[in-house]
Amino acid sequence: GAVVSQHPSWVICKSGTSVKIECRSLDFQATTMFWYRQFPKQSLMLMATSNEGSKATYEQGVEKDKFLINHASLTLSTLTVTSAHPEDSSFYICSAIPSGRAREQYFGPGTRLTVT
């Protein structure tokens, strides 16, 4: 398999502040990365598709200005939750497809965000 890391694994922040979550593919290059959100006891909901060197594609209902995604290199994508509110508290998981290996998709360990 391949390894995807996320940092931080958990974060607590105050309402109104911004939080950045990093997603790295450690042993492969990923042209495409994805950001998912998961509420307790629910499935994963895709938030956006991040392509290296271009703007992210957001799913319907996801605020682009609130969830800023940057895919600056083939091994790093970041998600910034701007002006966080308690309703943004959730489990955020990134995922990556190794370049040229569409039959595979690997997930990071997730970041638990709590906004107080």
Next chain:
Amino acid sequence: AQKITQTQPGMFVQEKEAVTLDCTYDTSDPSYGLFWYKQPSSGEMIFLIYQGSYDQQNATEGRYSLNFQKARKSANLVISASQLGDSAMYFCAMREGLQGNTGFQKLVFGTGTRLLVSP
């Protein structure tokens, strides 16, 4: 319309027995891939097995096998010889449009099945 349907919210199985987790899907794209992931309580998503729509044989990975019935649009996961460590949430997922446009490579998940393995 729901793309991926997992009708079993929870399943129980005894250790060492086999269990089948159901998954049906809906797509008009001839090129797609089906994935199964395991999510233990720690939250990480662990890739288990993959089946491509054009694959001639059912996928197998160790104790995991995928019962792929294309005409019925089902891709059930079979876990043989269950172990206590298999207790987790299991998600079926589909990616459409494997060829070409990256924008269609997003993975869509079912609602999951919680598997509990008892001693």
